[in-house]
Amino acid sequence: MTRPEPTDVEHEVKSVDLIVSKSDEAGNITYVNPIFIKISGYTQASLLEKPHAILRHPDMPKVIFKYLWKNIKEGNDVVAYVKNLCADGGYYWVLATVKMAKNPDGSFRNYMSTRRCITKRAKDIIIVLYLKLLDIEKKEGEEASEAIFERFLSENGITDSNSFNEYMKNLNK
Numbered sequence: 001m002t003r004p005e006p007t008d009v010e011h012e013v014k015s016v017d018l019i020v021s022k023s024d025e026a027g028n029i030t031y032v033n034p035i036f037i038k039i040s041g042y043t044q045a046s047l048l049e050k051p052h053a054i055l056r057h058p059d060m061p062k063v064i065f066k067y068l069w070k071n072i073k074e075g076n077d078v079v080a081y082v083k084n085l086c087a088d089g090g091y092y093w094v095l096a097t098v099k100m101a102k103n104p105d106g107s108f109r110n111y112m113s114t115r116r117c118i119t120k121r122a123k124d125i126i127i128v129l130y131l132k133l134l135d136i137e138k139k140e141g142e143e144a145s146e147a148i149f150e151r152f153l154s155e156n157g158i159t160d161s162n163s164f165n166e167y168m169k170n171l172n173k
């Protein structure tokens, strides 16, 4: 599948929309709900068994996904802002909650993401942070971008995944 050329067209996520997907351990999509299909602009068949990175927008800094994977693999839920790319090149912003679900015997069942709309306040703050992380990533590399991310966490009193998630949820109020 050829990746769409990103445009400046934003797709609206309404306050009632709950965009859901599930994946296997590698992040390959195993389930999408109807609103996921509608907003992304892809057919269900073209999404299933594909990596979630099909939605990856070039404006997203790598460090955010690194943080996401480190935590969900450890079984920690992650609440994070994500700008996603649509099939037509447009984009949409969401606050995603990503978590691991386990079987009754404790083995891995799937990863699940639920995504909701974000407020203007959250968007304004996150756009500035992500632009900075991406700029440093491009100019100085991933390690330098991670150092900026770590500084952002400590400046905001974020010491673990719980305080990270609380901070992100509070921004969206």
Ligand SMILES: Cc1cc2nc3c(=O)[nH]c(=O)nc-3n(C[C@H](O)[C@H](O)[C@H](O)COP(=O)(O)O)c2cc1C
Pocket (backbone or CB within 6 Å): 021, 022, 023, 026, 027, 051, 052, 053, 054, 055, 056, 057, 060, 065, 082, 084, 096, 098, 099, 111, 112, 113
């Ligand atoms: C359940 C789940 C949902 C995900 N949802 C998204 C998403 O909506 N958008 C996105 O860009 N990445 C999402 N990811 C992260 C991707 O797996 C991937 O790490 C990311 O797109 C960056 O791509 P890359 O690792 O190939 O650079 C999700 C991962 C999981 C496990």
